[in-house]
Amino acid sequence: MVALVSVSLLTITVDYREGNNGPLASLGRVALTVISPLQEVMSKVTHPVGNFFSTLVRLPAIRAENERLKNHVAELESQVATGATDEQRLHELEGLLEVTQSLGPNVRTTAAQVIASGVSNFEWTITINKGSNQGIKLDLPVVASGKRLVGHVIRVAPDSSIVQLIVDPDSAVAGRLAISRTTGLLTGQGDRDMRMGLVDTSIEVQAGEQVVTAGYRIPGGAQSLYPPGILIGTVSHVVPDVAALEKFITVAPAVDFSSLDIVLVVLSGGPR
Amino acid sequence: MRRFLTLAAVIVTALLLQTTVFADVRLLGARPELMYLLTIVFAMLEGPSSGAITGFAGGMAQDFLLNQPKGITALTLTLLGYAVGLLRQYVVSPSPVLPVFVVAGGTFCGVLFYGLVSFLLGQFNSNALYLFRVAALSAVYNAILTPLVYPVLRRAAEASRSQRVVRW
Numbered sequence: 001m002v003a004l005v006s007v008s009l010l011t012i013t014v015d016y017r018e019g020n021n022g023p024l025a026s027l028g029r030v031a032l033t034v035i036s037p038l039q040e041v042m043s044k045v046t047h048p049v050g051n052f053f054s055t056l057v058r059l060p061a062i063r064a065e066n067e068r069l070k071n072h073v074a075e076l077e078s079q080v081a082t083g084a085t086d087e088q089r090l091h092e093l094e095g096l097l098e099v100t101q102s103l104g105p106n107v108r109t110t111a112a113q114v115i116a117s118g119v120s121n122f123e124w125t126i127t128i129n130k131g132s133n134q135g136i137k138l139d140l141p142v143v144a145s146g147k148r149l150v151g152h153v154i155r156v157a158p159d160s161s162i163v164q165l166i167v168d169p170d171s172a173v174a175g176r177l178a179i180s181r182t183t184g185l186l187t188g189q190g191d192r193d194m195r196m197g198l199v200d201t202s203i204e205v206q207a208g209e210q211v212v213t214a215g216y217r218i219p220g221g222a223q224s225l226y227p228p229g230i231l232i233g234t235v236s237h238v239v240p241d242v243a244a245l246e247k248f249i250t251v252a253p254a255v256d257f258s259s260l261d262i263v264l265v266v267l268s269g270g271p272r
Numbered sequence: 273m274r275r276f277l278t279l280a281a282v283i284v285t286a287l288l289l290q291t292t293v294f295a296d297v298r299l300l301g302a303r304p305e306l307m308y309l310l311t312i313v314f315a316m317l318e319g320p321s322s323g324a325i326t327g328f329a330g331g332m333a334q335d336f337l338l339n340q341p342k343g344i345t346a347l348t349l350t351l352l353g354y355a356v357g358l359l360r361q362y363v364v365s366p367s368p369v370l371p372v373f374v375v376a377g378g379t380f381c382g383v384l385f386y387g388l389v390s391f392l393l394g395q396f397n398s399n400a401l402y403l404f405r406v407a408a409l410s411a412v413y414n415a416i417l418t419p420l421v422y423p424v425l426r427r428a429a430e431a432s433r434s435q436r437v438v439r440w
Contacts, residue, residue: 001321004328004350011332011343016393024342031336035287043292117295119287119337121302121383121406122390122398127291154339164339169397190398191301258296 029157032127036160039116040129095145099264102147103227108267110134114260115160124168124190126151128263131159141226141266148254149173149213149230150263165257166232167194174224175232175251176214177205183214186232186251193236193250201247209235211251227266278432282425283330286310287337299416302409305379307334309414311349312378313422315357316371317429323353344389352382371422376415383407 015024100109110130118125130136142150142163151171155162166173167188175186175196184199196211215228231254239248286306294303307330315323327349335342356378363370387403390396396403 001324001350001354004324005347008328008331008343008347008350011335011346012341012393015343016341028336028342031333035284035337038284038288039291042288046289046293047296116291119291119334121305121410122387122396123339125339162339170339190402 029155032155032157032160032162036115036127036129036157039127040113040160043115096262096264099143099145099147102229103266107227109264110136110267111262111264112136113262118162122169122190124165124171124188124257125154126163126165126257126260126263127160128163128265129160130265131157131161133158135267136161136265139225141230143230143264143266144255144260145262145264146254147230149226149232150255150257150260152225153265163263167191167253167257173226173232174214174216175211176228177203177235178210178212179206180204180209184249186211193252194233196235196249196251197246199247199249201244203247205235205238205247205249207235207238211235275432278428279326279329282310282428283307283333286330287333290334291337299409299413302406302413304413304417305383305410306414306417307331307345307349308352308379308382308410309375309417309421310425311353311382312356312375313371313418313425314429315353315355316360316374317426318357319361320354320357323357324350325353327351327353340390340395341393344386344393344395347389348382348386351385352378372415372418375418376411379414380407380411383410 011024018024096111100107103109112128112130112134114126115129116127128136128142136153136156138153138156140153142152144150149166151163151165151168153161154164164171165188166186167190169188169190171188173186174183176183177199180203182199182203184196186194186196189195199205211232211234213224213226213228213230213232215224215226217223233251233253235249236252237250286309290303290306294306297303310330311323311327314326318326328346331346331349332342335345338345356374360374384403384407387396387407
């Protein structure tokens with residue numbers, strides 16, 4: 001008992017001091033390598049099961065939706081569409097292709113499948129099925145179809161990696177309001193909408209305004225993690241407070257993180 | 273050896289379920305804390321030292337998948353396993369619903385302790401309200417799962433016990 005507690009404390013201390021380069025961090029990568037193939041199989045098998053149970057929870061809402069959809073089907077049956085599913089798949093892939101093209105000609109991307117989500121209630125991460133063998137590196141940006149921002153890579157194993165979502169409390173993204181062109185800093189708040197800080201009170205901001213990433217580069221110094229112009233979300237709430245030094249703005253993310261399936265990792269190139 | 277394998281299998285299964293199935297099936301946005309559930313149940317069945325060992329192994333396994341200083345979950349679960357195992361020896365209730373309440377209380381305290389330790393290390397970015405909410409919700413979720421998981425874990429624990437019983 002005493003031994004176990006001391007080992008725990010020792011581990012915390014060592015890892016806290018060593019950061020991302022110590023022996024424990026590499027043990028962490030080993031753990032990720034071992035568990036990710038299992039997770040991939042597991043999520044293939046259990047995703048339908050999980051869907052079933054989450055469907056049960058949302059049954060009342062689904063019943064109402066069913067009613068609505070039935071009416072819709074009746075309407076649509078007159079205009080029979082052939083090959084609708086093909087078209088939809090094409091649409092999805094076109095969406096991803098569009099992202100690739102809109103990022104510029106020099107940008108290389110790779111598509112990856114989401115195979116698991118984070119293990120704790122205090123972290124918002126996903127695991128994807130590509131790793132250093134496929135060219136994934138630390139801090140690479142990750143986007144979803146429709147050029148919507150997902151997050152960035154925080155840990156890499158040979159064939160899988162962990163992506164920190166922009167709603168994670170540790171995540172901070174430089175964002176630009178689409179209409180006023182003002183920049184601010186978006187920090188994650190978990191399940192709640194992101195908070196956008198450092199916005200001047202004199203700026204007029206409306207709910208529903210879009211927020212995109214603001215790429216920046218300090219000459220000879222830091223540059224932004226994310227390429228500019230990727231959709232982060234829309235302003236959901238603005239608290240009018242004349243006395244405060246900065247505006248209190250919340251931003252709803254554009255991506256529904258619970259239903260992510262395929263994401264694009266931006267490998268290199270292009271203007272940052 | 274058999275014990276070790278059983279423990280490893282149970283822990284890996286719990287981790288996999290936690291990251292795949294229960295990522296989709298949430299209770300008001302929170303997922304259960306299967307490793308806490310596992311530790312508490314083993315501590316109740318096998319006593320404080322087994323509880324501490326289970327907690328340490330499970331916590332360490334979970335820590336290596338987190339983006340936090342490793343060892344916080346291990347510390348939390350070692351203490352939790354030991355405390356629950358100790359507590360169990362003083363409770364003489366044959367009630368079948370006892371595990372449900374112990375799991376709920378244990379999870380609640382465990383998650384709060386985890387939050388406290390990561391706060392002390394400057395790793396906790398959410399606010400206290402969220403911590404209490406998650407502690408309460410995952411406690412309720414774990415309690416709901418207990419009747420399903422308890423019989424399975426009891427079987428696993430009994431099967432893994434040493435068979436060398438000397439009978440006269």
